[in-house]
Amino acid sequence: MIQKFGGPGGLEVLDLPDPAPAGGQVLIAVEAIGVGGVDAVIRRGALAAYGFQEGHIPGGEVAGTVTAVGDGVARSWLGQRVWAFTGTGGGYVEQAIAPVEEIVPLPANLSAVDAVTLGSSGVVAHFGLSRARFAPGESVLVRGASGSIGITAVQLAARGGAGAVAVTTSSAERGDRLRALGATHVLDRSGAGAADAPAGYDVIIDVVAGADLPSFFDRLNPNGRLVVVGAVAGPPPADFGTKMMAAFQKSMSFATFSAATVPGPDRRAVRTEQFTAASRGELRTVVHELLPLDQAALAHRKMDAGEVFGRIVLAP
Ligand SMILES: NC(=O)c1ccc[n+]([C@@H]2O[C@H](COP(=O)([O-])OP(=O)(O)OC[C@H]3O[C@@H](n4cnc5c(N)ncnc54)[C@H](OP(=O)(O)O)[C@@H]3O)[C@@H](O)[C@H]2O)c1
Numbered sequence: 001m002i003q004k005f006g007g008p009g010g011l012e013v014l015d016l017p018d019p020a021p022a023g024g025q026v027l028i029a030v031e032a033i034g035v036g037g038v039d040a041v042i043r044r045g046a047l048a049a050y051g052f053q054e055g056h057i058p059g060g061e062v063a064g065t066v067t068a069v070g071d072g073v074a075r076s077w078l079g080q081r082v083w084a085f086t087g088t089g090g091g092y093v094e095q096a097i098a099p100v101e102e103i104v105p106l107p108a109n110l111s112a113v114d115a116v117t118l119g120s121s122g123v124v125a126h127f128g129l130s131r132a133r134f135a136p137g138e139s140v141l142v143r144g145a146s147g148s149i150g151i152t153a154v155q156l157a158a159r160g161g162a163g164a165v166a167v168t169t170s171s172a173e174r175g176d177r178l179r180a181l182g183a184t185h186v187l188d189r190s191g192a193g194a195a196d197a198p199a200g201y202d203v204i205i206d207v208v209a210g211a212d213l214p215s216f217f218d219r220l221n222p223n224g225r226l227v228v229v230g231a232v233a234g235p236p237p238a239d240f241g242t243k244m245m246a247a248f249q250k251s252m253s254f255a256t257f258s259a260a261t262v263p264g265p266d267r268r269a270v271r272t273e274q275f276t277a278a279s280r281g282e283l284r285t286v287v288h289e290l291l292p293l294d295q296a297a298l299a300h301r302k303m304d305a306g307e308v309f310g311r312i313v314l315a316p
Helices: 036-042 112-131 148-159 172-180 213-217 240-246 262-279 294-303
Strands: 025-035 061-068 081-085 097-098 103-105 139-143 166-170 186-187 201-206 220-228 251-255 287-294 310-316
Touching: 025 112, 025 166, 036 103, 036 294, 061 097, 061 112, 081 097, 081 112, 103 262, 112 148, 112 201, 112 262, 112 287, 112 310, 139 148, 148 166, 148 201, 148 310, 172 186, 201 213, 213 220, 213 240, 287 294, 294 310
Parallel strands: 139 166, 139 201, 166 186, 201 220, 220 251, 287 310
Antiparallel strands: 025 061, 025 097, 025 310, 061 081, 081 103
16 A cells, blocks of 8 residues: 555555455455556656545556455356456455456466456557557557567567567667567667668557657658557657647647547457467566565565566565
8 A cells, every 4th residue: 555655665565354345346366466657656646636645555457366246246257267457556455356347357378477467558559559550561669668568569560560660678688578579670768779770650659758759759651650658758848739730741640548448348358369369379478577465665666766677566
């Protein structure tokens, strides 16, 4: 629980009463918890104006076994291994509550740990690419490819027949790991560093945004599409709109994408498909480190230090 906004030290382990599922909910004995970037943003207090107060339990995705169901929920869920979206919090726990429409059964040979590296981020990567109207043969740049969204976007673009899959990352070692996942060109964070990289891109999936967003928008080909799916470097400069208009004659498109706008059944269908692909080894999950739940503060320190490639997973 976030006892005090600020650094990771504000996270504390507490004993709370056992939760019980209300109508439409299930109770899950948690095996694995995905640690997301937004958990750290909430921990710092940056979203206090949006209702996130001290006393918040972070964590949005868990995987484990359904142990109880609320009114109106089929008893056939009992004993099933599932992935679950718990919302904007409530995930860093031993027993989690989730709405039944936000749970997805896991294939027998997909671990809970793998499921929480893919469940949230895979949907963002998939629908981000479809929002960008990505088509086979097109050149793609994934900006901020070292996180779980980028890692899946790289694989989906490569599997989808992209003509090139460029990535931005901060180190050669990460670049090599991204190449092994399907990247064809490795750029530094500024977008330099690969002489043979495409001069322009048809699609940019941007996890970063921030001050450099306009310079990446400029790298779109005519009719290119840039979709911001995350903003780990914060908002773009105030004159971004003016810069976009300056490129009017290239017919380039800018969009944001949030998975919250995708209808639940569509999200479930993609998760089911991606979990199956991962269970067959067709989609790879990258677990940076598995830590015990009571080491959540350490997980956040590693995230704050930029050490994480893929996802940190907590286990109760
Ligand atoms: N659209 C949605 O529905 C949705 C859903 C969930 C989360 N999100 C958002 O997605 C983001 C987190 O995604 P993620 O977990 O995949 O990413 P992440 O791991 O937090 O960051 C991705 C990579 O970006 C690079 N990076 C970090 N800071 C940077 C900076 N200042 N400038 C340039 N590059 C930087 C780092 O790689 P290198 O060090 O290798 O450069 C980092 O590994 C958050 O903004 C979150 O709010 C969106």
